[in-house]
Amino acid sequence: MRWLRTHAVEAKGLSDVIIDCPVCGPRHLAEFSYGGEADRAPVDLANTDREAWEAHVFARRNPRGAHEEYWPHSGGCRSWLQVRRDVTDHGIESVRLIGGFAAAHPGRKS
Numbered sequence: 001m002r003w004l005r006t007h008a009v010e011a012k013g014l015s016d017v018i019i020d021c022p023v024c025g026p027r028h029l030a031e032f033s034y035g036g037e038a039d040r041a042p043v044d045l046a047n048t049d050r051e052a053w054e055a056h057v058f059a060r061r062n063p064r065g066a067h068e069e070y071w072p073h074s075g076g077c078r079s080w081l082q083v084r085r086d087v088t089d090h091g092i093e094s095v096r097l098i099g100g101f102a103a104a105h106p107g108r109k110s
C-alpha cells in the first residue's frame with residue numbers, strides 16, 4: 001500500500017507539469033516524450049569503444065535539482081525542445097526550440 005501511495009503522489013506531481021512549447025503554446029506533459037539529458041558532452045562518432053557507447057547510451061547521471069533535458073513535442077508539432085527542469089519539484093525554468101524548426105522559424109523564441 002505504501003508503494004501505491006508513494007507512486008500516486010509522484011504521478012500527481014507529473015500530471016501538473018505544463019511545457020510552454022514555443023510553437024504550440026502551453027501543453028500538458030503527456031504530449032511530450034522524454035528525449036534524454038541535454039547537458040552531456042557529445043559523443044565522438046568515430047569512437048568505436050563499446051563500453052564508452054554503452055555508458056553514453058544507457059548510463060544516466062540523474063542529478064538532483066535543475067538540469068537540461070530534451071523533450072520532443074511528439075503529440076503536437078513534433079519540434080524538439082530543450083527544457084531546463086528541476087527534477088525535485090518538476091518546475092520548468094526555460095524552454096527553447098532546437099533543431100530544424102528553430103532554424104526555419106528564427107522569429108520563435110529559442
Ligand SMILES: [Zn+2]
Pocket residue numbers: 021022023024025073076077078079
Ligand atoms: Zn509544439
